[in-house]
Amino acid sequence: MAIHTDRLSDPAVRAFVAAVNAHDEEAFRGLLTPDATMADDGSERDISDWADREIFSSHGHMDVTKESDGGRALLADYRNDAWGEMRTRWSFTVEDDGRISRFETGQA
Template sequence: MPIAPARLSDPTVRAFVNAVNAQDRDAFMALLADDATMSDDGSDRDLADWTDREIFSSHGHMEVQRESDGGRSLVANYRNDTWGEMRTAWRFTVSDDGRISHFETGQA
């Protein structure tokens, strides 16, 4: 049974999921620290290129199945126009100012 984004525990992660699902690039970018980084399947990626390709230009969407670590770790069914749907794991590092300094994703 999916977890509705409004019920996610961590407010920053909740806003991240909402921004992805709404395809709201401005809201998404506002959640990231200026020097934010990310990795996909264990490899560091260029954040701007990856988010454009995997989220915004391909209509990415997250359906969260499970959360842990106070809401900063998710398992989600992720789908986009490029890859279809896959089970993914997401882990977020949120700084004291409530912005994401790093996130990791990959197949779960």
Template structure:
């Protein structure tokens, strides 16, 4: 059962997923703290390169099935034009200002 984006528990994660699904680069960057980092399947990646390739240039989309850890961990069906749909896990670290400092994703 999919959780509607507006019903996601954590505001920063809600903003992140909303920006991904709207393909809104400005809103995506606004959800991230300056100097934010990310990893994919346990390997650190260049945030700008990865998000351009895996989200924005390939029309990435998240359908969240489950959340945990106060909304900072998600299980989602992620799809894009490059890879099709896959089951993925996402976890987020958020600073005191409510912006994401790190996110990690990978196949679930």
């Protein structure tokens, strides 16, 4: 069963999931530090290219099913128009200012 976005523990991660599901590119980018990095299935990716392809142009959506590490590690059913639906894992590094400096995702 999915955890409602409003109930996610970490404020930055909660805002990240909300931005992804609303396809709010401006909010998404505002959550990241200027030098933020990411990896997908262990490979480093350019956040802008990846987010456009995997979230915004393909209508990505996260249904979080489990959280751990104080809300900074998630299991989610992720779907988009490119890949359909898959079980994914997500982990986030959140800085003291509340912005995300790194996230990693991949199939769970």
